[in-house]
Amino acid sequence: LxxxxxxxxxxxxxxxxxxxxxxxxxxxxxxxxxxxxxxxxxxxxxxxxxxxxxxxxxxxxxxxxxxxxxxxxxxxxxxxxxxxxxxxxxxxxxxxxxxxxxxxxxxxxxxxxxxxxxxxxxxxxxQATTAEKINQSVMFVEKSKKLELLVHLLQDPTFTRVLVFMSMKHGANRVVDKLVKHGISAAGIHGDKSQGARQRALEEFREGKVRVLVATDIAARGLDIDGISHVINYELPHVAETYVHRIGRTARAGAEGKSIAFCTAEEKSYLFAIEKTTRQQITVVTDQPYHSAESQSAPVMSVGQAKAAIEKRIHAAQASGRATAAAAGTGQAARSGAGRAPRTEAESADASGPRSDTRGGPRRHRSTDAEPQKRTSFFNKKKFGFKNKP
Missing domain, CATH: 3.40.50.300 (P-loop containing nucleotide triphosphate hydrolases)
Known part of the structure; x- marks a missing residue:
């Protein structure tokens, strides 16, 4: 931005x-x-x-x-x-x-x-007013069918430049991989990407080299990209105002655009909060192959209950993935005749390279006492200020 x-x-x-x-x-x-x-x-x-x-x-x-x-x-x-x-x-x-x-x-x-x-x-x-020329709709779907629904929608050639919003970084990577396997050009942007990788993904999306950009809310604020035909909320945000910022990436400067929200039974409370905040009722589309009547008719939880249910499911899925990976690692160690203690979270993070903080980009390197000369030279540089004019 x-x-x-x-x-x-x-x-x-x-x-x-x-x-x-x-x-x-x-x-x-x-x-x-x-x-x-x-x-x-x-x-x-x-x-x-x-x-x-x-x-x-x-x-x-x-x-x-x-x-x-x-x-x-x-x-x-x-x-x-x-x-x-x-x-x-x-x-x-x-x-x-x-x-x-x-x-x-x-x-x-x-x-x-x-x-x-x-x-x-x-x-x-x-406040929280959405652009008049955004055609908003919601599709009720089981979580396990969201990816299939996304691929189905992208078969429509009118989906020319599509911005897909996710809540989790690892989910964004997974969706990009699946779309590419289906022959759909896609790139991802989130906080774990380097600044250079984010810029490349945005430029490819701007220039039409990539049809689908899958992003976390790092791309929800202020980004101005011409010609975004559709914004898809693959996962609804738990903060209603975030929805307003997300769909505001389409229908820029008087143009027309469409937003589609995927909604599970657990996400109905988020949808309810969004409609209350924007003072709009979002059109429900049932004419799609993965429509879930069960999700549509499910009772509305409180936002807190919904967040807890979604987080519980995510943690269960992550635990299952770790167990599968551990089993695979044990088998590999047995075949090679050598073993290794499982990595701690810190070791895994170090091995994956520099991490990003909430401001984007790698975390700042902390100088050690082994670098006093370098540190001193840094602080001896000329101090610069704003040159203000009357």
């Missing part, structure tokens, strides 16, 4: 004498530090990398005049609020704050009011 906003700056500001830069994690910071070396008028940043650069004294925020928080409800959520709380004291007290979001839950509004001073609220549309 930071990259996309910076590209918009390049377009809209092409005839303005504004210096701007973008900084984000998951890539080397050398070029980003160089871009900041003479100061900028506008800086687009993700909070993690911003704090990294500030801690290394590669930028200063004491002359910032305007502080913009995009996707404010998400940025004030549990995953990012600590970073925002660290950034705010670095800014001058006299500044203009602008918070933007398509949705703003009541508890987040209360949190925002503690940051803002006498704020004015501007609403272009009522």
């Amino acid at each position: 930071a990259i996309q906003i910076h590209q918009s700056l390049l377009t809209y500001g092409s005839h303005l004498k504004l210096k701007h830069a973008v900084v984000y994690g998951g890539v080397g910071q050398g070029n980003q530090a160089r871009d900041l070396s003479n100061g900028v008028d506008v800086l687009v940043a993700t909070p993690g990398r911003l704090m990294d650069l500030h801690s290394q004294q590669l930028l200063s925020l004491h002359k910032v005049e305007t502080f913009v928080l995009d996707e404010a409800d998400r940025m004030l959520d549990m995953g990012f609020i600590q970073d925002i709380q660290r950034i705010l004291p670095l800014l001058p007290k006299k500044r203009h704050n602008l918070f933007f979001s398509a949705t703003m839950a009541h508890d987040v509004q209360k949190l925002a009011s503690g940051i803002l001073e006498n704020p004015k609220k501007v609403e272009v549309t009522p």
Whole structure:
């Protein structure tokens, strides 16, 4: 999203004498530090990398005049609020704050009011409003038949550019693999992917090289990709506002689009919450080969009960998978005449390479005492700041 906003700056500001830069994690910071070396008028940043650069004294925020928080409800959520709380004291007290979001839950509004001073609220549309030109529908289906239903829908040539939303990273990988085996070009994007892999997947999707992009909610916020014909909620989000952001990836800038939600018996409470939040009743489509009347007629659980039931099923499936893998490993060890103690979670994580945090990109490397010279040279670099103009 930071990259996309910076590209918009390049377009809209092409005839303005504004210096701007973008900084984000998951890539080397050398070029980003160089871009900041003479100061900028506008800086687009993700909070993690911003704090990294500030801690290394590669930028200063004491002359910032305007502080913009995009996707404010998400940025004030549990995953990012600590970073925002660290950034705010670095800014001058006299500044203009602008918070933007398509949705703003009541508890987040209360949190925002503690940051803002006498704020004015501007609403272009009522909160959680979906675009008028999105044709929304829901299909009731058993969980075990979701993939078959997805493949069935993708046989329709009108599904030209399709964004499929999942709740879990491993589920996204599995769906991509299955689609490719069915001859459907697909790519995945989620938090465990490197920044480079995410960018490649997005570009291939934008350019039409890939027909289906399977994503977690990392792609739900703000991404502007032309011509998405369908958004499919393979799994419904347990937060209703997330649904609004997801389907908002289609029908951009007045275009038309379609959204389809797959719903199991356990997910009915999520569907109910979505309809209540958006103040809309979503059309039920029964004319499909995997329609589940049982799921449609199932009683609505509370959201908490639904989450517990879904998590229990996921844990059971993961335990079954581990047991199968362990059995296969035992057999292999017996055949080779050697054995190995099972890996701990930490060993498995280390073997899989760098992990991603909620901000995206690999986790930051922590310097050890064996690297004092390198660390000292980092902090002796010139301190750069914003070059603000009247």
